Amino acid sequence: MTSEPSNQTDSLLAALGQDWLADARASVAAKPGSVTRHFAAAGRRAGRAPLPDAPGWSADEAARAVLLAALPAEEVAGQAADLYRYGDADEKRAVLKALPMLPVGAEAVPLLLDAIRTNDTRLVAAALGPYARHLDQTMWRQAVLKCVFMGVPLAAVDRLEERADAELAGMLAAFAEERTAAGRDVPADATALLDRLTSEKEA
Incomplete structure (x- = not known):
């Protein structure tokens, strides 16, 4: 992953400032399949308020983007596609906004x-x-x-x-x-x- 997406992930993490996300990221990195559960829970755990320190992002979108970025590189494209395909409109939008941060090429x-x-x-x-x-x-x-x-x-x-x-x-x-x-x-x-x-x- 390039330094620019990594920096964006760090910026979203800082803007969120939510402790639960550290455990969720570790879980996703170790067990990629767990991203489905954490991704679905992000709206409840992170809330949906706009992030003043990350213009254009709501808290749930930012949390979901951070979770996607925590996946092992070889898992990202497949997991992102599944989360988009089976997600609601908010989850789909979070996947789309996260794509520039992810090592998925085209x-x-x-x-x-x-x-x-x-x-x-x-x-x-x-x-x-x-x-x-x-x-x-x-x-x-x-x-x-x-x-x-x-x-x-x-x-x-x-x-x-x-x-x-x-x-x-x-x-x-x-x-x-x-x-x-x-x-x-x-x-x-x-x-x-x-x-x-x-x-x-x-x-």
């Missing part, structure tokens, strides 16, 4: 694709975090457009300014034309992105 891309197919705005937003670097450009554009359609703020999309391109601009322009023709508003952040991409193309 193995977890199917989890992103599943999340993007849902109508759960929280899952779609989580799927477009830093791990979305593993999505190919075609799928990434479609996911960004779905965010616009669902009203997910584009601020949730990691590396948006870097990856947005002329083809995405064309998709946004077609979307905006349809919305305007139907007398519906276009989200302000989508309009701003389209204006920027159009200006760059003209320049």
Whole structure:
């Protein structure tokens, strides 16, 4: 595991400051199968309040991410897939947010694709975090457009300014034309992105 994910795990641990998690991590490291029990209990044990010292994370999400990071490297991808597949919406979101911290390479891309197919705005937003670097450009554009359609703020999309391109601009322009023709508003952040991409193309 790289130092950056390790540092993020340390930051989440510090932000949580909960003693029970040390025992749970040790249990997961020694007996990977125990992660299912601890993962399910995290909402009750950690609570669900936002963490002031870890913006964007709730306590249960952070605890679940720490538990996943405690797994032996060879167990992570399989356990993460199972926890996502059988988890509720909060557990699925925690898995998606934890992926950039885990040594899974591109193995977890199917989890992103599943999340993007849902109508759960929280899952779609989580799927477009830093791990979305593993999505190919075609799928990434479609996911960004779905965010616009669902009203997910584009601020949730990691590396948006870097990856947005002329083809995405064309998709946004077609979307905006349809919305305007139907007398519906276009989200302000989508309009701003389209204006920027159009200006760059003209320049």
